[in-house]
Amino acid sequence: MVSPNLTDYTSVASGFSWDREQAGLSGLPDKQGLNIAHEAIDRHASGELQNHTAFRFIHKDLSVMDCSYQDFKELTNRFANVLGNLGISKGDRVFSFLGRIPELYFAALGTLKKVAVFCPLFNVFGPDPVFQRLSRGDAKVLVTTHDLFEKKVRPLLERLPELKYVLLTDVDHDESEQIRSLPRLMEQASEEFTIPPTDPEDPALLHFTSGTTGMPKGALHVHKAVLVHYVTGKYVLDFHPGDVYWCTADPGWVTGTSYGIIAPLVNGVTNLVDEEEFDATRWYSILEREKVNIWYTAPTGIRRLMRMNVIPREKYNLEHLRLMLSVGEPLHAEAVVWGEKNFGMPFLDNWWQTETGGIMIANYRAMPVRPGSMGKPLPGVEAAIAEVTDDSFTLIDELDKDGHLVLKRGWPSMFRTYLHDEERYSKSFRGDWYITGDLARRDADGYYWFVGRADDIIKTSGHMVGPFEVESALMEHPAVADAAVIGKPDPLIGELVKAFVVLQPGQQQDESMKTDITAHARRKLGPAVAPKEITFIDNLPKTRSGKILRRLLKARELGLPEGDTSTLEQP
């Protein structure tokens, strides 16, 4: 068993310096700056790892396609040239709307080579979330498949005048000047490309995340974020030369980009990508067949595995597996213990979010695990618990006291803005502290424990869903007068999206109406965002100023005390 890169948390944390860690990156040749794609691919392609497998893509039928660092350099060069040939320039936004196929990965890194900004969309989104993100993100280029384009994007085109090109991955001819064949463009493009000078503060990645009020916010990250991807890859994911690594997250969410694309490549390991969705038997078979060393997954998947009547290490040969990690939502203590019992090692939980760009609080191989805790701050990251009100901010020194989890500004992958919403960005900070929106507490030994969300955002299957976005879509149904959406605790997916709906006068509260509203919501939002449960209600609890009291609906749903209802408007 190889020894961990981080052997003593306290000594590494106390002597840590971002500047010193920067020496693990090479920077662009001739001091031309710092570019994620160079650190992830090109520097390896011109070194010892040239012929080493960078990606192993596992297709749905379990066949595989390997790409070496050199292969990937050429593919990403070609894609960067495709963008150049289309007149795309620095800072332009390139979106993908794809499953986990090779095109998604070379589009991501090719875009970064061009110093354009990459924004991946989850392919289970319906047309509404897709439109919101493409339009708010000023998409110039969208890379997608013919099928997804026809089903979800073509009807939106008229409302997206900024969208110059749609590049289809699976057609061999151009439909028009706007709708083009990506394979053709790739074939015509040169495989030689020199990454232009890149300032570490140049924007690189855009990830949308949900807010309680208003539509999704685009968190913008810069090339310098790669330093966090590198450091967390080293200390948390514990990458070693020759490792085979599998992150099950989809790049439509930030984990699937930071840790499903960038961190493993920056650290020069082999990155597995499975195109298929969750399938318990398949997952175990992949862990065995591919001799996976490090596995980064999510509580939703772990809980599904826990349903099986299988002791994995008895049925499968998992001798190569040395580290299992989890993120997306808090991992309950029982799942950590289950890992220990069934795999001979615990799942190491860690915490971060879209805005942080990389892992901020983690359990480490060499640090004793406290099941249920998210662990301790990454060396170089300062976390704290604070009491935050509208007009005050106080750090809480007292141990084991609930409060807002806050992070001291300045880690390299900190988001630099919410696109077109500087005001919202400023509101996320109090002085030097970033307010994460999560509630937590810290114990006497410095371990952090998740308590809950400070707002109404729903965490379902590890994804954030903003209630406002769902409510807006429900309100577009002609029979709906009002709607409120909450996260209802669910043993498998954390929370499920539940809607309370007030119908227009004269409409029938029956099953057929429920079905009709469900169909409407799914068509608009897609299954990942649409409500899984709908309940009719006569009135929504609101404050006197008209704000929906979702907290109250949730308390009623769960049979909990209603708390302070002094602002409740009495009907």
Added chain:
Amino acid sequence: MTQEEIKQALVQRLKSIAPDTEPGQLQPDDNIRQTLGIDSFDYLQFIVALDEQFGIETPEEDYGRIQTMRELTDYIAARVKS
């Protein structure tokens, strides 16, 4: 119970979980989740509901081999009979 009756029950159940889709148009070898665009939670709910309806118990490890209408109909038919 005939295969056709099982198929009807599947279509009805899918329609209630994903009413925006047309499960009646599924071909025997279409991947249900992929064709209808439903997520893994929906699929789990679907199988759990079928278990209740047919009085069978589908273990998690079998989910991967019941992805098409044909696979699922055969799977249920074999268990309902036995």
